[in-house]
Amino acid sequence: MSTDYRPMWSELGLDLEAHDVLLGVLGPLYAQTFTHQPNRPASMKYFDFVMSEVHGLRIQELVEAKRAGRKVVGAFCTFVPEELVLALDGILVGLCAGAEFATAAAEQYLPRNTCALIKGAFGFALARVCPYLSASDVIVGENTCDGKKKSYEIFKDLVPELYVLDLPQMKGPEGRALLRAAFVKFGAYLEDLTGKKLTVEALQRGIALVNAKRSAMHRLARLRAADPAPISGLDGLLMNQIYFYDDPVRFTASVHAVCDELEQRIARQEGVVPPGTPRILISGCPMAVPNWKLPAIIEKLGAVIVGEESCVGDRGTQVLTAATGHTVDELLDAIVDRYLAIDCAIFTPNESRVEHVLSMARSLGAQGVIHYGLLFCSPYQIEAGPVEKRLEREGLPTLRIDTDYGQEDVGQIQVRVEAFVERLRG
């Protein structure tokens, strides 16, 4: 970062010393994970820049937008309807939860057997090192898993304003009615917060903005089907991660710029790895910035990741919101249907997820699936069993890796992934 952002961070209430420690780890980790990848698309430079300014320029933009009267909504989950936020000229940003930070402090509030993502969110908040949290006018929680649902009851006392979105557990008519009511209530809350109205035009604008972002990700996903892979899995994941932070219009254009370059590469049969490199699909829990542990191991071992069936990935972006409605009610219905289609493991049953994994694996030419479970994430860890059985039955080799943000098990994971990659080569 070229500018001195310390006065801004200070004004946001960050603990500058602790924040320096965080940046001192993040920068080198990013450099060693991303910048030395061979044959990277030149257009990834934009995303390098975004990451280098993720606590700087982007936060400055948020602060300026707030000064101009816009509201910033912080969220941890792909169930928060960005359409509504954008329709009211708000900004939706993901919050820091992808690394261990102040874990001891977090464990004063949470049982040790809480997933790393939740502990991370608490740690960042308690240590005052997440500028997105500080810049948010409201944090939106959601009743997804037990861990998040119950920890928001505690988190509400750690942040100035927390709004919790209720969610159903089944997708029948009552579940849909519950989700619709939750979205209507959230819309009214956002109207109050922003002083603006959810009109037909506003909703159509919000839907168009998010759909454009999703469509760009769909284009990227399709291009990753080429062999040789035109882009690394780490870079694909990075774009899916930045999806939650960047300005949506600029982000969409930048993804398309990468896609343009990838199309040229594909035409030249040029890739980041040789043709025939073992191709792996990742499926399971979300990987928030800077959680690059497992993909870095996989790609260092000579395989390439061709897709992410994850909230930070295809699960989060896969369905567009129908923009055909002519009334606020019809548009809200379309938004509700779009989010109800997310095949998150919090739903029961959740049969469409494994179909999605299978269809991704086939269309992307993946020879194997690595199922990523965050330790203590019961929904994905339990669903992993049936998913693995079904994939193996369909002839798709599957490896289950359950881990957290720690580095203690890296050696063990390497050994297992290496054996798995050999199986795929065989």
Next chain:
Amino acid sequence: MSTDYRPMWSELGLDLEAHDVLLGVLGPLYAQTFTHQPNRPASMKYFDFVMSEVHGLRIQELVEAKRAGRKVVGAFCTFVPEELVLALDGILVGLCAGAEFATAAAEQYLPRNTCALIKGAFGFALARVCPYLSASDVIVGENTCDGKKKSYEIFKDLVPELYVLDLPQMKGPEGRALLRAAFVKFGAYLEDLTGKKLTVEALQRGIALVNAKRSAMHRLARLRAADPAPISGLDGLLMNQIYFYDDPVRFTASVHAVCDELEQRIARQEGVVPPGTPRILISGCPMAVPNWKLPAIIEKLGAVIVGEESCVGDRGTQVLTAATGHTVDELLDAIVDRYLAIDCAIFTPNESRVEHVLSMARSLGAQGVIHYGLLFCSPYQIEAGPVEKRLEREGLPTLRIDTDYGQEDVGQIQVRVEAFVERLRG
């Protein structure tokens, strides 16, 4: 057991050898935990008898009831509305989940970090040692916690018939509508199963039967407020456990018989412990038969447990169903309202629970609370933090014990409980 039940067990499909192993552990464990307690009420003999015949005579009764055309509904949770089952002349029974059995087999289906209760249920089913499961015409699951919700997706392939009841996560109007729809659907399912109709008379009969059982438990709970305590916590828990297994009419009469005896004891100022013995309230996760680990430790160390804020305890029995409705719809509304009032940690927020703990502690004269969390039970383990803080703020010493069904931590728990009891004496 005097009769040879082996032909019956065999017909029910039990694994006789494994079942012998189970009974060989259960019998002595019961004897050593219960029968040597000093100054036990004579009327507890009935419950000793029930426990000695819990896999014998009671199962024979179920088999005979089935032959007479009645249906047996097995359940794991206090959210399954017994009123509906009884209204249709069915029998609701709790299923085995209170002990470790065939854990290695269960862990082939479930992540290791799954709570002992769920693993126990899988172990009993896989090892074919739970005659209640075998005798059930249908097993009813419910979307309470992540662990149960997701593991029922796997459990359904291990049992002949599983019905899953959907539940809300919040108690607002949409949550209530969802619960009502779930109960109406379950009622229709039970009508199909039994070939009977949910009429006003049938529902009133069902409500009256369950309310009578609950009222008997309320009477017992009130009598446990006396000092010296007229009955041990272990025996109080035992009655709360047998609540889920026994014939409701006979059970109700037997609880009243104990209460009659306790009233005489109280009049004579006679107790199971000396006056002034430290009095403890247990709060938290349910303890299913034969999970007597923590209460046995507490009472062996010279304290007495005066109440259980638990699903197997006051949380499960505390609210009566209003029987004032004159139509099926009105009676269903009353049933829905009764179950929605349960202050289980699956709800968010769940503020009434800590009020209930406080009110129980005060009315029972408890000097301290031991919060019991099953390891990996996120809802109760996370809620334990705020509950403990609030109780301590109200001057009620609180000890958090998180454990499972294993014996490895008994020594450590003893040390902590001993220090806590000393604190209460101080």
